[in-house]
Amino acid sequence: MGMIPPAIFALYFLKLKRQPLEVPSTYLWHRVIEDLHVNSLWQRLRKSLLLFLQLLLIGLVILALLRPGWRGQSLEGQRFIFLIDKSASMSATDTKTGVTRLEDAKSRVAALVDQLDSGMSAMVISFAEQPNVVQEFTNNRRLLHEALARIGPSAGQTDLTGALELADGFANPGRVTVDDAGGEFEVTEQQDVELYIFSDGRFRGVEGFSLGNLQPLFLPIGRFESQNLAITALNTRRGEERAEIQQAFVQVVNFSDASQTVVVELYLNERLLDAAELDVPAGNAGSTTFHLGNEVRGVLRAKLDIPKQFNDQLSLDNEAFAEVEDRRDSRVLLVTPGNTALESALSTERADRFAKVEKVAPGVLEKKEFLSQSQSDTYDLIIFDQCQPKTMPMANTVFVGRLPPVEEWAEGAETEPVFGPQIIDWQRSHPLLSLLELGNVQIIDALVVRPPLGGRVLIDSTKGPIFSIAPRGRYEDAILSFEIVGTDEQGRRTFNTDWPRKYSFPSFWLNVLGYFSGSHRDSHLHNQPEKPVELRVNSQAEELEVELPDGVRQIIRLETPGRLTFHGTEQLGVYTVWDAGVVAKRFAVNLFDREESDIRLQARQEGEDGVQVVESLSIGYVDVAAQSLSSPVRRELWKLLLAGALVVLVLEWYIYNRRVYI
Template sequence: MNWISTLLPWQWALFAAVPTGIILLYFLKLRREPVEIPSTYLWSRTVEDLHVNSLFQRIRQNLLLFLQLLAVALAAVALLRPGVQGESTSQGRKVFLLDASASMMATDAGEERNRFELARKMIREQIDDMEERETAMLVTFSDRAEVLQSFTSDRGRLRAALERAQVTNRPTDIIGALEAADGLANPRRSSTTGDENDVQVADPMPADLLIYSDGGFRDVSDFNVGNLVPTYLQVGSDQSRNVAITAFSADRNVEKPGDAQAFATIVNFGTVEETFNLSLYVDGVWRESESLTLAPAEETGVTFSLAGQETAASLELRLESPGSGASRDQPLDDDLTIDNFAYAGLRPLRTVSVLVVTEGNKPLEIGLTTDSAAKVCIADFQSPGYLDSPEYLARSEAGLDDLIIFDRCQPKELPQTNTFFIGALPSDQWAWASDPGQTILVDIDRTHPMMQYLELFSLLIFEGRSVSGPTGTRELVGGDNGTVLALAPRDGYQDLVLGFEIITSAADGTPQTNTNWYAERSWPVFLLNVLRHLAGAADATAAPSFLPGDTIRLRVESQIESVGIARGSGTPESIRTGSSGSVEFVDSDQPGSYRVTAGEKLVDLFSINLFSRQESQIQPRETFELGYETIETAGMIETRQEYWRWILAAVLAVLAIEWWLYNRRIA
């Protein structure tokens, strides 16, 4: 049997005055009014009352006084909270790690609203059962850790910190929370072990590590628990239901930039088969729906076509209950709703600036002025002599162009932008790896965006050479004599090098073709890929997606002094831009489509999505790896068995008996 006092010393002093006051009430004399007695018969009763109320008279046996004092004594015992500790800790310190990630919003927590509330209830019970000698701290974790309360024995402060804890829309990373606990229990040394000057910087303070989570985090294999004693308190049901959108993006058609497509991936992470509607909304207006049925663990992909979508648009994908009807406003009723919605965006078509330095290249000129290329490109053609002009030097140093194409020529210094060299090398870090000769293509890297939709094996190359580049060079097209088309990084920029010329000059100076590529359908497609992925036109079509809690960094035109960022149709938050047009946005916890505006002009779009299979897989884990140990779920920690409730019931019973006797006596 042990005791937990619920009152402070000064409160006990006040409580001690209660029985004293009750006894004094029985000593007090009653103020009597003089009464004329017609008979001496009543004198004995009057004298008896005087004796009873005499301050110096010995108190006679009184059942009511006994019952009242018994009730006070029982109340005092109840306030001491007598009980038996079911499972006591030998550490004397507890570290509560509370998972506050998105998966803790799952509603499979029985009577509680969600898993997070159930975990808070479990921690609150542990705080209530703490003994006076014990201390505890509270740490919440999602993608980052937050110490809500450092070590204290004050249960009131721990309860207040627990009330401040909030569940988030963020993914899970337990590392930061473990490091916070590790810093206390496993203090580091001042130098290396074995050094005579090596000292322990602090005394180790062992602690019980209580992890309240559904296990939706990665194993931590490189963590040493040391003096920590981990216990995993699993939260959640193993019969949960959850269908999730794990990916959603939109992009414009390569050959028809006015058209777009949206792509989505849907997974059933639950334990039962689910039937639902997948609905697409464009700028808040329903566009189309598709009915799907997924078995447990089944995954599927869905594509939506968006014809004639040349302007910017915000897209939303929803999982809805089947038979929603015309209203289409009934979300799918599973255990986790945050992943039933996904957002994407289409930016307005952006025009990129391209400088072409050439002696003359008709196929290149035609390819950059097709209808598709003209919508995203403004090309400026200059002769090689332009490279020596002050205008070019200022232009290249400032990086005013998104791409510079050097056709059979080379600048003295590489510009501060991406480049495309045709039949020439960028710098001394590049070299010709073979002698000129007829080249046959043998391999294409189809995984790179610039090589999509290309068929090149019918090309004829009359004279070409292979190239070798600096460290990090990637081969895009390989020939029988080596790399024919290569891409290499350069201080934040990229250099694309083609090992053969499109147009050459004959002995008399007349131009002649060196390949039949200009006559193939793949030539304008390749140039469009270069504009999209090397010049940056593609960067301006699909709006980027970020995780909740990420710091969003955007770049706008440098002359814009401030922008407004709003979620959906909400009130914009005004943010000043940096000197180079950079914008940082940190209020990114809420998923949705965000619009970036400058006055009435739409400047940019981005979206916030969970897109985490780890969070959407809400089936609680039974075990996880922590350091060199396998931590198994402990279920529910056996709590302290307390008797104060029964004692309070006895107090009420005693007061009821006292009230009954008092009323019977005066009746």
């Protein structure tokens, strides 16, 4: 093939057989030629232009036949969805250029967007805890670039499912329509959609999801050897030995291959309180406890002082926040004619940490002192065992074996007690019944009570509901419709159930104390970014102001008075709830997620050599293998070269025919 150009060259000089043409006189032509000979070199070049063009043509054709190409990312297909993970782990700065993984992913998507041809369209979805369509399908590259620029890092966890469902909605639109005659028609043309997932893969696979037309490509971002130290817990609690002393508990996890010594600093209201050195083994957790002393209030901040030689690549989890609340003891009143089982369940050491339980006899219900106290928010919870007040108190209540003296509850109740109900179902997800096993509880007599509107049945039996809960203003009433200790026909006190013998009994009452005894409930939960926070607020205001960690204030409407649901927890830190200029509540949002903090790419050994490759994603039954970081797609050049050759050919033809040079 290499001989062709020299052959053309030789032919060009051999061939030049001019066609003879008789003219009246060469007189003028000779003068013309003489003129042109003055710049003859240029003339020769001009004359040889056709030769050069032929050589160029052959060169292009030969080059095309050699099938050149280069490695690069290419877009094959018509429609594309770019899923960009923006979760906390994507803020790691372990990319080659030192930018965050998210920026890396964005720049890689931008590079792909630049390759979009006119017939292609793409959409961009970012996802962390919640998926978000940043840009719907468009072929406008400017819009796509703008959409990419809008994606900011989030502190949330990774949830691919939502993003996949969203993408599925766009990629597999309603496929069938039914006409009047009942015939089914395909509405939309089924089109494959290329799904590019840019993520570090720090999440579990997605189960029970069908990809349909989606053609997934997983492009992992990150490195195997990334290092990170993370605070994975910060709790406050009462000292085990001395209940009046509060303690702070900090847990640090080392996500690297070597054990590390790290200093944990603890600040209270931005004042350094204490620091502790912690040895954390590789891939393991270390913890330390700080004594806060008595009567502490404010915001706790734990901070990791990362050693210099350690390259910590995710800074989000180097800080943690906690709110130390006013330890006003919750007051719980137990009104009972005598119930040893209940009393002992409420007087355990654990129960003591939740609340101070006072016990009175039913006779007190008639007294003026009780009436005034019960109507003035004195108690957080009043437990009526085998008795009932005349009016409902201003407190949460738990009724045992009796109905509240209000019509709403009486309407759903059956007056006759049922015998031997068997528990068939209970709401395990409800905080009152969490971690309880009730299937083995035997009950003799019970009332069947259906909760009024807005209430929930928590325990269902063969005869009907026997434990329900319903809101009453800002309080809640829970009705356990069977007695624990009752009176038999002979007037002897006897057990109505064998529940007190089960482990679930004290646990249940601890749950009751924990659930109803006011503020303590909130501080034990740890709030995660991008997840809604539910708070109980001692306020009747309809609107509250929430101050975000960065100082921005948002006004939140309360749907039910005293109950604040806040969704805007994108930032890590302490949120302050303001009620008419007074701090009503504080809550902290922390990452505390080992999955997100472990920023190393999930690796898998493959082949006999044990080469480390990125673990593939499993979506439904499909394993989406990770594409290597620089996707080795061969970009072919021959089409371009042939097109160029064609252009040269046309040019040559044109020049030959039109006698146009240069």
